[in-house]
Amino acid sequence: MAQYEVVMAADSLVGIKNLNPDSVLRLYMASNEKVAIRLFAQVWAPRPMMGVDDDNIVRTTVRPNAKRKIILGDVAQAFLRAFGPSDPPKLVGDLGFDEQKWEITAFAFETELSIISRPYWGFGVFTKCFLNEIRLTGKREIIDRTVYDSLSFLGRNPWEPVWTRRFERNIGMGVEEQAEIWKNSQLRAETVMREILREVISISGGTGGPDFHGCAVDLEMARVALDDRNSHAFERAISRVSGLLNIKADDPWGELGGNDGSEVVDLTKD
Template sequence: MAAEDMGQTSILICQVRSAKAEHKMDETNFLLRTKHFPSASKVVYLGNVTSTLISLLENPETPMFTVPPSYNEQKWSLETTSGQMKIKITSDSYWGLGLFNSGYLNTIILEGPINLRSRIVYDLTSSLPYKPWEFKHLSSARKWIKRKYPNLDEKTNQNSWLELIDYSNQRFKEIIQVMKDATEKVSQKVKINQSTEYWDKEKAGVSLAAAEFDLELAKGALADNNAPAVERAIARIEASLIEADPETGVHENESLEDVNKERIIISEITIDSQENSEVDIDSINQIDSVPLNEDIPLIDLTFESEQE
Protein backbone atom coordinates (compact mmCIF):
# COMPACT_ATOMS: atom_id res chain seq x y z
CA MET A 1 0.00 0.00 0.00
CA ALA A 2 1.47 3.31 -1.08
CA ALA A 3 1.89 6.07 1.46
CA GLU A 4 -0.55 8.28 -0.48
CA ASP A 5 -3.29 5.69 0.05
CA MET A 6 -2.96 5.56 3.83
CA GLY A 7 -5.44 8.38 4.42
CA GLN A 8 -4.74 11.01 7.02
CA THR A 9 -3.60 8.70 9.84
CA SER A 10 -0.52 6.56 10.40
CA ILE A 11 -0.12 4.07 13.26
CA LEU A 12 3.50 3.18 13.97
CA ILE A 13 4.83 0.85 16.66
CA CYS A 14 8.47 1.14 17.65
CA GLN A 15 11.09 -0.20 20.03
CA VAL A 16 12.33 1.94 22.92
CA ARG A 17 16.03 1.53 23.67
CA SER A 18 16.67 3.88 26.59
CA ALA A 19 14.89 6.13 29.09
CA LYS A 20 15.97 8.48 31.87
CA ALA A 21 14.21 10.58 34.48
CA GLU A 22 14.70 13.76 32.47
CA HIS A 23 11.11 15.01 32.59
CA LYS A 24 8.13 15.53 34.84
CA MET A 25 4.39 15.82 34.50
CA ASP A 26 2.73 18.92 35.89
CA GLU A 27 0.13 17.35 38.20
CA THR A 28 -2.11 20.42 37.95
CA ASN A 29 -2.40 20.65 34.16
CA PHE A 30 -0.99 17.24 33.15
CA LEU A 31 1.57 18.97 30.92
CA LEU A 32 5.06 17.71 30.12
CA ARG A 33 7.76 19.64 31.96
CA THR A 34 11.51 19.48 32.45
CA LYS A 35 12.95 17.72 35.47
CA HIS A 36 13.55 21.10 37.11
CA PHE A 37 9.85 22.04 37.20
CA PRO A 38 9.33 23.45 40.73
CA SER A 39 5.59 22.93 41.31
CA ALA A 40 3.68 19.74 42.10
CA SER A 41 4.83 17.18 39.57
CA LYS A 42 5.57 13.52 38.95
CA VAL A 43 8.63 11.99 37.32
CA VAL A 44 8.04 10.50 33.88
CA TYR A 45 10.32 8.43 31.67
CA LEU A 46 9.73 9.51 28.07
CA GLY A 47 12.25 7.22 26.41
CA ASN A 48 14.57 7.98 23.53
CA VAL A 49 11.98 7.72 20.74
CA THR A 50 9.45 10.15 22.19
CA SER A 51 12.13 12.60 23.31
CA THR A 52 13.61 12.64 19.82
CA LEU A 53 10.28 12.91 18.04
CA ILE A 54 9.05 15.87 20.10
CA SER A 55 12.36 17.67 19.68
CA LEU A 56 11.96 17.38 15.89
CA LEU A 57 8.50 18.97 15.79
CA GLU A 58 8.19 22.55 14.61
CA ASN A 59 6.64 24.79 17.27
CA PRO A 60 4.62 22.04 18.99
CA GLU A 61 2.08 22.72 21.69
CA THR A 62 3.25 21.59 25.11
CA PRO A 63 2.47 17.85 25.22
CA MET A 64 -0.40 16.89 27.53
CA PHE A 65 -0.75 13.50 29.20
CA THR A 66 -4.08 11.85 28.46
CA VAL A 67 -3.05 8.84 30.55
CA PRO A 68 -0.71 10.02 33.33
CA PRO A 69 2.07 7.77 34.62
CA SER A 70 1.29 6.06 37.93
CA TYR A 71 3.57 3.68 39.82
CA ASN A 72 5.09 2.73 36.45
CA GLU A 73 6.66 5.99 35.32
CA GLN A 74 7.26 4.71 31.79
CA LYS A 75 3.65 3.73 31.10
CA TRP A 76 1.61 6.69 29.86
CA SER A 77 -0.11 8.36 26.89
CA LEU A 78 0.33 11.93 25.68
CA GLU A 79 -0.65 14.06 22.74
CA THR A 80 0.40 17.30 21.10
CA THR A 81 -0.08 19.21 17.86
CA SER A 82 2.41 20.74 15.46
CA GLY A 83 0.80 22.87 12.79
CA GLN A 84 -1.61 20.68 10.83
CA MET A 85 -0.39 17.48 12.45
CA LYS A 86 -1.68 15.85 15.62
CA ILE A 87 0.56 13.40 17.45
CA LYS A 88 -0.50 10.79 20.00
CA ILE A 89 2.10 8.61 21.70
CA THR A 90 1.56 5.71 24.10
CA SER A 91 4.32 4.02 26.08
CA ASP A 92 3.67 0.47 27.26
CA SER A 93 5.65 -2.53 28.45
CA TYR A 94 5.61 -5.72 26.40
CA TRP A 95 8.41 -7.80 27.94
CA GLY A 96 10.18 -8.36 31.25
CA LEU A 97 7.36 -6.94 33.40
CA GLY A 98 8.47 -3.45 32.47
CA LEU A 99 11.69 -3.77 34.47
CA PHE A 100 13.99 -3.04 31.52
CA ASN A 101 14.05 -0.23 28.97
CA SER A 102 14.18 -2.75 26.13
CA GLY A 103 10.85 -4.13 27.32
CA TYR A 104 8.92 -1.03 26.21
CA LEU A 105 7.20 -0.04 22.99
CA ASN A 106 5.89 3.29 21.78
CA THR A 107 2.77 3.48 19.64
CA ILE A 108 2.85 6.67 17.56
CA ILE A 109 -0.36 7.87 15.90
CA LEU A 110 0.11 10.69 13.41
CA GLU A 111 -2.89 12.55 12.01
CA GLY A 112 -2.44 15.10 9.23
CA PRO A 113 -1.24 15.62 5.65
CA ILE A 114 0.96 12.88 4.22
CA ASN A 115 3.87 15.25 3.57
CA LEU A 116 4.02 16.24 7.26
CA ARG A 117 3.67 12.69 8.56
CA SER A 118 6.26 11.44 6.14
CA ARG A 119 8.78 14.16 6.98
CA ILE A 120 8.64 13.68 10.75
CA VAL A 121 9.08 9.91 10.33
CA TYR A 122 11.96 10.51 7.91
CA ASP A 123 13.69 12.80 10.40
CA LEU A 124 12.98 10.50 13.34
CA THR A 125 14.46 7.41 11.73
CA SER A 126 17.48 9.41 10.59
CA SER A 127 18.06 10.56 14.17
CA LEU A 128 17.82 7.14 15.81
CA PRO A 129 20.86 4.82 15.76
CA TYR A 130 18.69 1.79 14.97
CA LYS A 131 15.61 0.82 12.98
CA PRO A 132 12.70 1.58 15.32
CA TRP A 133 10.44 -1.09 13.80
CA GLU A 134 12.88 -3.85 14.76
CA PHE A 135 11.94 -5.22 18.17
CA LYS A 136 14.37 -6.38 20.80
CA HIS A 137 12.10 -9.23 21.88
CA LEU A 138 10.30 -10.22 18.69
CA SER A 139 8.09 -13.02 20.00
CA SER A 140 6.71 -10.87 22.82
CA ALA A 141 6.26 -7.93 20.45
CA ARG A 142 4.19 -10.06 18.09
CA LYS A 143 1.90 -11.13 20.93
CA TRP A 144 1.53 -7.54 22.15
CA ILE A 145 0.67 -6.23 18.68
CA LYS A 146 -1.86 -9.00 18.09
CA ARG A 147 -3.54 -8.22 21.42
CA LYS A 148 -3.58 -4.43 21.06
CA TYR A 149 -3.94 -4.07 17.27
CA PRO A 150 -5.51 -7.20 15.73
CA ASN A 151 -5.36 -5.71 12.23
CA LEU A 152 -1.62 -5.10 12.43
CA ASP A 153 1.37 -7.41 12.45
CA GLU A 154 5.14 -7.05 12.43
CA LYS A 155 5.39 -6.87 8.63
CA THR A 156 2.54 -4.39 8.22
CA ASN A 157 4.08 -2.16 10.85
CA GLN A 158 7.47 -2.24 9.13
CA ASN A 159 5.89 -1.39 5.78
CA SER A 160 4.08 1.59 7.32
CA TRP A 161 7.42 3.01 8.45
CA LEU A 162 9.19 2.31 5.16
CA GLU A 163 6.41 3.74 2.99
CA LEU A 164 6.47 7.04 4.87
CA ILE A 165 10.26 7.21 4.66
CA ASP A 166 10.18 6.44 0.94
CA TYR A 167 7.58 9.16 0.34
CA SER A 168 9.91 11.86 1.68
CA ASN A 169 12.88 10.30 -0.05
CA GLN A 170 11.11 10.47 -3.41
CA ARG A 171 10.08 14.07 -2.83
CA PHE A 172 13.67 15.05 -2.11
CA LYS A 173 14.75 13.29 -5.29
CA GLU A 174 12.19 15.37 -7.18
CA ILE A 175 13.60 18.57 -5.70
CA ILE A 176 17.14 17.60 -6.66
CA GLN A 177 16.01 16.74 -10.20
CA VAL A 178 14.28 20.12 -10.49
CA MET A 179 17.48 21.84 -9.40
CA LYS A 180 19.50 19.74 -11.86
CA ASP A 181 17.20 20.72 -14.73
CA ALA A 182 17.30 24.36 -13.66
CA THR A 183 21.11 24.28 -13.52
CA GLU A 184 21.29 22.90 -17.05
CA LYS A 185 18.85 25.54 -18.27
CA VAL A 186 20.85 28.39 -16.73
CA SER A 187 24.06 26.85 -18.08
CA GLN A 188 22.67 27.09 -21.62
CA LYS A 189 21.75 30.73 -21.03
CA VAL A 190 25.25 31.50 -19.83
CA LYS A 191 26.80 29.88 -22.91
CA ILE A 192 24.79 31.89 -25.44
CA ASN A 193 25.03 35.26 -23.71
CA GLN A 194 27.90 37.72 -23.60
CA SER A 195 28.87 39.97 -20.72
CA THR A 196 27.05 43.28 -20.40
CA GLU A 197 27.41 46.24 -18.11
CA TYR A 198 24.91 44.55 -15.82
CA TRP A 199 25.98 40.89 -16.05
CA ASP A 200 29.43 39.31 -16.00
CA LYS A 201 29.75 35.99 -17.82
CA GLU A 202 32.89 34.96 -15.93
CA LYS A 203 31.28 35.59 -12.54
CA ALA A 204 28.20 33.74 -13.72
CA GLY A 205 30.42 30.76 -14.51
CA VAL A 206 31.72 30.77 -10.96
CA SER A 207 28.17 30.83 -9.57
CA LEU A 208 27.18 28.04 -11.93
CA ALA A 209 30.10 25.90 -10.78
CA ALA A 210 29.02 26.50 -7.18
CA ALA A 211 25.51 25.33 -8.03
CA GLU A 212 26.84 22.16 -9.65
CA PHE A 213 29.03 21.48 -6.61
CA ASP A 214 26.10 21.93 -4.22
CA LEU A 215 23.99 19.67 -6.41
CA GLU A 216 26.43 16.84 -5.73
CA LEU A 217 26.40 17.70 -2.03
CA ALA A 218 22.60 17.47 -2.03
CA LYS A 219 22.76 14.02 -3.61
CA GLY A 220 25.27 12.87 -1.02
CA ALA A 221 23.21 14.28 1.84
CA LEU A 222 20.14 12.45 0.55
CA ALA A 223 22.10 9.21 0.43
CA ASP A 224 22.92 9.79 4.11
CA ASN A 225 19.24 10.56 4.90
CA ASN A 226 20.29 14.02 6.04
CA ALA A 227 17.25 16.13 5.15
CA PRO A 228 18.51 19.43 6.68
CA ALA A 229 21.75 19.16 4.69
CA VAL A 230 19.77 18.53 1.51
CA GLU A 231 17.69 21.65 2.15
CA ARG A 232 20.75 23.78 2.87
CA ALA A 233 22.41 22.63 -0.35
CA ILE A 234 19.24 23.31 -2.35
CA ALA A 235 19.00 26.82 -0.88
CA ARG A 236 22.58 27.54 -1.96
CA ILE A 237 21.85 26.21 -5.45
CA GLU A 238 18.91 28.59 -5.75
CA ALA A 239 21.03 31.59 -4.80
CA SER A 240 23.82 30.56 -7.19
CA LEU A 241 21.42 30.13 -10.10
CA ILE A 242 19.89 33.54 -9.50
CA GLU A 243 23.37 35.08 -9.60
CA ALA A 244 24.35 33.13 -12.73
CA ASP A 245 21.18 33.67 -14.76
CA PRO A 246 21.63 36.54 -17.27
CA GLU A 247 18.03 37.59 -16.63
CA THR A 248 18.31 37.75 -12.85
CA GLY A 249 22.05 37.94 -12.21
CA VAL A 250 23.52 40.36 -9.69
CA HIS A 251 24.10 43.84 -11.13
CA GLU A 252 27.17 45.69 -10.03
CA ASN A 253 25.04 48.02 -7.93
CA GLU A 254 23.00 45.26 -6.31
CA SER A 255 23.67 43.75 -2.92
CA LEU A 256 23.33 40.14 -1.83
CA GLU A 257 20.29 41.23 0.16
CA ASP A 258 18.60 42.23 -3.10
CA VAL A 259 19.34 38.81 -4.55
CA ASN A 260 18.03 36.98 -1.52
CA LYS A 261 14.67 38.64 -2.05
CA GLU A 262 14.29 36.62 -5.24
CA ARG A 263 15.05 33.21 -3.74
CA ILE A 264 12.29 30.68 -4.06
CA ILE A 265 10.71 28.74 -1.23
CA ILE A 266 11.74 25.09 -1.46
CA SER A 267 8.58 23.86 0.23
CA GLU A 268 6.52 25.66 -2.44
CA ILE A 269 7.85 23.46 -5.22
CA THR A 270 7.50 20.00 -3.69
CA ILE A 271 7.50 19.14 -0.01
CA ASP A 272 4.54 21.23 1.15
CA SER A 273 2.34 20.51 -1.86
CA GLN A 274 0.67 17.14 -1.90
CA GLU A 275 -1.68 17.91 -4.77
CA ASN A 276 0.77 19.66 -7.12
CA SER A 277 3.66 17.25 -7.49
CA GLU A 278 4.91 18.53 -10.87
CA VAL A 279 7.16 21.56 -10.89
CA ASP A 280 7.50 24.13 -13.64
CA ILE A 281 11.20 24.90 -13.94
CA ASP A 282 10.36 28.31 -15.39
CA SER A 283 8.87 29.26 -12.02
CA ILE A 284 12.33 29.33 -10.48
CA ASN A 285 13.47 32.85 -9.56
CA GLN A 286 9.86 34.08 -9.75
CA ILE A 287 8.65 33.25 -6.24
CA ASP A 288 9.38 35.62 -3.42
CA SER A 289 10.88 34.12 -0.31
CA VAL A 290 9.82 34.47 3.28
CA PRO A 291 12.41 34.53 6.08
CA LEU A 292 12.38 31.37 8.14
CA ASN A 293 12.42 31.97 11.85
CA GLU A 294 13.09 29.14 14.26
CA ASP A 295 11.65 29.54 17.72
CA ILE A 296 13.49 28.19 20.72
CA PRO A 297 11.70 25.02 21.92
CA LEU A 298 9.68 25.42 25.10
CA ILE A 299 10.80 22.06 26.44
CA ASP A 300 14.34 20.80 26.90
CA LEU A 301 14.22 17.33 25.43
CA THR A 302 17.93 16.61 25.21
CA PHE A 303 19.04 13.33 26.62
CA GLU A 304 21.92 10.93 26.64
CA SER A 305 21.28 7.68 24.83
CA GLU A 306 21.83 4.61 26.94
CA GLN A 307 21.99 1.16 25.41
CA GLU A 308 21.16 -1.95 27.36
Protein backbone atom coordinates in the same frame (compact mmCIF):
# COMPACT_ATOMS: atom_id res chain seq x y z
CA MET B 1 12.96 31.24 -19.19
CA ALA B 2 10.12 29.12 -17.84
CA GLN B 3 8.42 30.20 -14.65
CA TYR B 4 8.51 28.06 -11.52
CA GLU B 5 6.81 28.20 -8.16
CA VAL B 6 8.64 27.39 -4.94
CA VAL B 7 6.22 25.72 -2.57
CA MET B 8 6.84 25.72 1.18
CA ALA B 9 5.07 23.04 3.19
CA ALA B 10 4.57 23.60 6.89
CA ASP B 11 7.21 21.00 7.71
CA SER B 12 9.84 22.89 5.67
CA LEU B 13 9.81 20.45 2.76
CA VAL B 14 10.24 22.30 -0.50
CA GLY B 15 8.59 21.51 -3.81
CA ILE B 16 8.95 23.07 -7.22
CA LYS B 17 6.20 23.02 -9.81
CA ASN B 18 6.76 23.80 -13.44
CA LEU B 19 4.08 26.24 -14.55
CA ASN B 20 4.58 25.36 -18.20
CA PRO B 21 1.35 23.54 -19.18
CA ASP B 22 3.34 21.30 -21.52
CA SER B 23 5.48 19.99 -18.69
CA VAL B 24 4.81 16.42 -17.64
CA LEU B 25 6.85 16.74 -14.47
CA ARG B 26 4.75 17.43 -11.40
CA LEU B 27 6.68 17.62 -8.18
CA TYR B 28 5.54 17.55 -4.61
CA MET B 29 2.95 20.12 -3.65
CA ALA B 30 1.73 20.89 -0.14
CA SER B 31 -1.73 19.34 -0.13
CA ASN B 32 -4.66 19.05 2.21
CA GLU B 33 -4.69 15.26 2.03
CA LYS B 34 -5.31 13.92 5.53
CA VAL B 35 -4.19 10.46 6.56
CA ALA B 36 -3.64 8.47 9.74
CA ILE B 37 -0.95 5.90 10.46
CA ARG B 38 -0.10 3.80 13.51
CA LEU B 39 3.45 2.68 14.23
CA PHE B 40 5.00 0.50 16.91
CA ALA B 41 8.58 0.80 18.11
CA GLN B 42 10.90 -1.03 20.49
CA VAL B 43 12.28 1.28 23.18
CA TRP B 44 16.01 0.91 23.87
CA ALA B 45 17.19 3.85 25.94
CA PRO B 46 15.40 5.28 29.02
CA ARG B 47 16.60 8.85 28.68
CA PRO B 48 15.63 11.63 28.82
CA MET B 49 13.67 12.17 32.02
CA MET B 50 10.94 14.81 31.61
CA GLY B 51 8.81 16.76 34.05
CA VAL B 52 5.03 17.22 34.06
CA ASP B 53 3.54 20.41 35.50
CA ASP B 54 0.10 21.01 37.04
CA ASP B 55 -1.40 21.58 33.58
CA ASN B 56 -0.09 18.19 32.37
CA ILE B 57 2.43 19.94 30.11
CA VAL B 58 5.53 17.81 29.54
CA ARG B 59 8.71 19.84 30.02
CA THR B 60 12.36 19.38 30.91
CA THR B 61 12.92 18.48 34.56
CA VAL B 62 14.86 21.70 35.15
CA ARG B 63 11.53 23.55 35.27
CA PRO B 64 10.71 24.50 38.85
CA ASN B 65 6.99 23.77 38.37
CA ALA B 66 7.50 20.15 37.27
CA LYS B 67 5.58 18.15 39.88
CA ARG B 68 5.86 14.69 38.34
CA LYS B 69 8.31 12.89 36.08
CA ILE B 70 8.12 10.54 33.13
CA ILE B 71 10.80 8.50 31.38
CA LEU B 72 10.46 9.65 27.78
CA GLY B 73 12.79 7.16 26.09
CA ASP B 74 14.71 7.33 22.84
CA VAL B 75 11.78 6.71 20.47
CA ALA B 76 9.50 9.41 21.85
CA GLN B 77 12.41 11.84 22.01
CA ALA B 78 13.16 11.21 18.32
CA PHE B 79 9.55 11.78 17.28
CA LEU B 80 9.12 14.97 19.29
CA ARG B 81 12.37 16.27 17.82
CA ALA B 82 11.32 15.30 14.29
CA PHE B 83 7.85 16.79 14.75
CA GLY B 84 9.47 20.20 14.99
CA PRO B 85 8.01 23.36 16.53
CA SER B 86 4.68 22.50 18.12
CA ASP B 87 2.49 23.15 21.09
CA PRO B 88 4.15 21.69 24.21
CA PRO B 89 3.37 17.98 24.47
CA LYS B 90 0.71 17.12 27.03
CA LEU B 91 0.26 14.11 29.26
CA VAL B 92 -3.07 12.35 28.69
CA GLY B 93 -4.70 11.05 31.86
CA ASP B 94 -2.97 10.43 35.17
CA LEU B 95 0.42 8.92 35.86
CA GLY B 96 0.61 5.71 37.81
CA PHE B 97 3.57 4.44 39.78
CA ASP B 98 5.44 3.50 36.59
CA GLU B 99 7.18 6.56 35.13
CA GLN B 100 7.59 4.84 31.77
CA LYS B 101 3.89 4.03 31.30
CA TRP B 102 2.14 7.08 29.86
CA GLU B 103 0.44 8.72 26.89
CA ILE B 104 1.39 12.12 25.46
CA THR B 105 0.09 14.19 22.56
CA ALA B 106 1.42 17.12 20.53
CA PHE B 107 -0.10 19.19 17.72
CA ALA B 108 1.52 21.18 14.92
CA PHE B 109 0.78 22.14 11.32
CA GLU B 110 -2.74 20.61 11.47
CA THR B 111 -1.16 17.28 12.39
CA GLU B 112 -1.51 15.40 15.67
CA LEU B 113 1.13 13.17 17.23
CA SER B 114 0.14 10.71 19.95
CA ILE B 115 2.61 8.39 21.70
CA ILE B 116 1.69 5.65 24.15
CA SER B 117 4.42 3.95 26.19
CA ARG B 118 3.59 0.55 27.67
CA PRO B 119 5.32 -2.74 28.55
CA TYR B 120 4.81 -5.76 26.33
CA TRP B 121 6.83 -8.30 28.31
CA GLY B 122 8.58 -8.75 31.66
CA PHE B 123 6.07 -6.56 33.55
CA GLY B 124 8.04 -3.48 32.52
CA VAL B 125 10.96 -4.24 34.82
CA PHE B 126 13.52 -3.05 32.25
CA THR B 127 13.46 -0.29 29.64
CA LYS B 128 13.60 -2.85 26.82
CA CYS B 129 10.36 -4.35 28.10
CA PHE B 130 8.56 -1.31 26.64
CA LEU B 131 7.20 -0.43 23.25
CA ASN B 132 5.86 2.88 21.98
CA GLU B 133 2.67 3.10 19.95
CA ILE B 134 2.87 6.17 17.71
CA ARG B 135 -0.20 7.59 16.01
CA LEU B 136 0.07 10.38 13.46
CA THR B 137 -3.03 12.02 12.01
CA GLY B 138 -2.94 14.91 9.56
CA LYS B 139 -1.15 15.99 6.42
CA ARG B 140 0.55 13.22 4.49
CA GLU B 141 3.75 15.15 3.74
CA ILE B 142 4.25 16.13 7.38
CA ILE B 143 3.65 12.60 8.61
CA ASP B 144 6.11 11.15 6.10
CA ARG B 145 8.73 13.74 6.96
CA THR B 146 8.29 13.12 10.70
CA VAL B 147 8.82 9.38 10.23
CA TYR B 148 11.81 10.00 7.95
CA ASP B 149 13.54 12.28 10.45
CA SER B 150 12.71 10.04 13.42
CA LEU B 151 14.42 7.10 11.74
CA SER B 152 17.44 9.28 11.00
CA PHE B 153 17.67 10.44 14.62
CA LEU B 154 17.32 6.90 15.99
CA GLY B 155 19.84 5.35 13.61
CA ARG B 156 18.25 1.91 13.93
CA ASN B 157 15.16 -0.04 12.89
CA PRO B 158 12.68 0.66 15.72
CA TRP B 159 10.25 -2.02 14.50
CA GLU B 160 12.77 -4.75 15.40
CA PRO B 161 11.79 -5.97 18.90
CA VAL B 162 13.65 -7.67 21.69
CA TRP B 163 11.03 -10.43 21.83
CA THR B 164 9.39 -10.87 18.43
CA ARG B 165 6.55 -13.20 19.39
CA ARG B 166 5.37 -11.07 22.31
CA PHE B 167 5.76 -7.90 20.27
CA GLU B 168 3.64 -9.23 17.40
CA ARG B 169 0.99 -10.52 19.76
CA ASN B 170 0.77 -7.14 21.46
CA ILE B 171 0.56 -5.01 18.29
CA GLY B 172 -1.73 -7.39 16.40
CA MET B 173 0.42 -7.71 13.27
CA GLY B 174 3.69 -9.19 12.07
CA VAL B 175 6.98 -7.35 12.33
CA GLU B 176 7.42 -7.37 8.54
CA GLU B 177 3.99 -5.80 8.03
CA GLN B 178 4.85 -3.11 10.56
CA ALA B 179 8.22 -2.51 8.92
CA GLU B 180 6.50 -1.80 5.59
CA ILE B 181 4.50 1.06 7.12
CA TRP B 182 7.70 2.70 8.38
CA LYS B 183 9.58 2.12 5.14
CA ASN B 184 6.78 3.41 2.92
CA SER B 185 6.64 6.73 4.78
CA GLN B 186 10.41 7.01 4.69
CA LEU B 187 10.49 6.27 0.96
CA ARG B 188 7.80 8.83 0.12
CA ALA B 189 9.68 11.57 1.97
CA GLU B 190 12.98 10.65 0.33
CA THR B 191 11.37 10.51 -3.12
CA VAL B 192 10.04 14.03 -2.70
CA MET B 193 13.47 15.39 -1.84
CA ARG B 194 15.21 13.56 -4.68
CA GLU B 195 12.64 14.93 -7.13
CA ILE B 196 13.31 18.41 -5.77
CA LEU B 197 17.04 17.94 -6.30
CA ARG B 198 16.53 16.75 -9.88
CA GLU B 199 14.27 19.67 -10.71
CA VAL B 200 16.63 22.24 -9.17
CA ILE B 201 19.43 20.81 -11.31
CA SER B 202 17.12 21.17 -14.31
CA ILE B 203 16.35 24.79 -13.40
CA SER B 204 20.06 25.54 -13.27
CA GLY B 205 20.30 24.41 -16.88
CA GLY B 206 21.54 20.90 -16.24
CA THR B 207 25.12 19.87 -15.66
CA GLY B 208 26.26 21.87 -18.69
CA GLY B 209 24.11 24.92 -18.03
CA PRO B 210 25.45 28.42 -17.32
CA ASP B 211 24.05 28.46 -13.79
CA PHE B 212 25.05 24.94 -12.80
CA HIS B 213 28.73 25.51 -12.04
CA GLY B 214 27.98 28.24 -9.52
CA CYS B 215 25.64 25.84 -7.71
CA ALA B 216 27.60 22.62 -8.20
CA VAL B 217 29.12 22.47 -4.70
CA ASP B 218 25.80 23.01 -2.93
CA LEU B 219 23.99 20.61 -5.25
CA GLU B 220 26.57 17.94 -4.44
CA MET B 221 26.16 18.69 -0.73
CA ALA B 222 22.40 18.25 -1.13
CA ARG B 223 22.94 14.89 -2.83
CA VAL B 224 25.33 13.70 -0.12
CA ALA B 225 22.90 14.86 2.57
CA LEU B 226 20.17 12.73 1.02
CA ASP B 227 22.48 9.73 0.87
CA ASP B 228 23.17 10.29 4.58
CA ARG B 229 19.43 10.77 5.26
CA ASN B 230 20.12 14.22 6.65
CA SER B 231 17.08 16.22 5.57
CA HIS B 232 18.09 19.38 7.41
CA ALA B 233 21.47 19.55 5.67
CA PHE B 234 19.62 18.92 2.39
CA GLU B 235 17.32 21.89 3.04
CA ARG B 236 20.22 24.18 3.87
CA ALA B 237 21.98 23.26 0.63
CA ILE B 238 18.82 23.73 -1.45
CA SER B 239 18.25 27.08 0.26
CA ARG B 240 21.67 28.28 -0.83
CA VAL B 241 21.05 27.07 -4.39
CA SER B 242 17.70 28.84 -4.54
CA GLY B 243 19.45 32.06 -3.60
CA LEU B 244 22.04 31.61 -6.33
CA LEU B 245 19.29 30.94 -8.87
CA ASN B 246 17.44 34.10 -7.84
CA ILE B 247 14.29 32.36 -6.71
CA LYS B 248 12.41 35.30 -5.32
CA ALA B 249 9.71 35.37 -2.68
CA ASP B 250 6.19 36.56 -3.38
CA ASP B 251 4.29 35.19 -0.44
CA PRO B 252 2.97 32.52 -0.56
CA TRP B 253 4.71 31.72 -3.87
CA GLY B 254 8.21 32.27 -5.13
CA GLU B 255 8.99 32.69 -8.81
CA LEU B 256 12.20 32.03 -10.67
CA GLY B 257 13.24 35.19 -12.46
CA GLY B 258 16.01 37.66 -13.05
CA ASN B 259 17.93 39.46 -10.36
CA ASP B 260 15.62 42.37 -9.68
CA GLY B 261 16.45 42.84 -6.02
CA SER B 262 13.50 40.82 -4.74
CA GLU B 263 13.79 39.11 -1.40
CA VAL B 264 15.30 35.62 -1.59
CA VAL B 265 13.25 32.74 -0.22
CA ASP B 266 14.88 31.42 2.97
CA LEU B 267 13.97 27.75 3.19
CA THR B 268 15.74 27.30 6.51
CA LYS B 269 13.16 29.24 8.48
CA ASP B 270 10.45 27.43 10.41
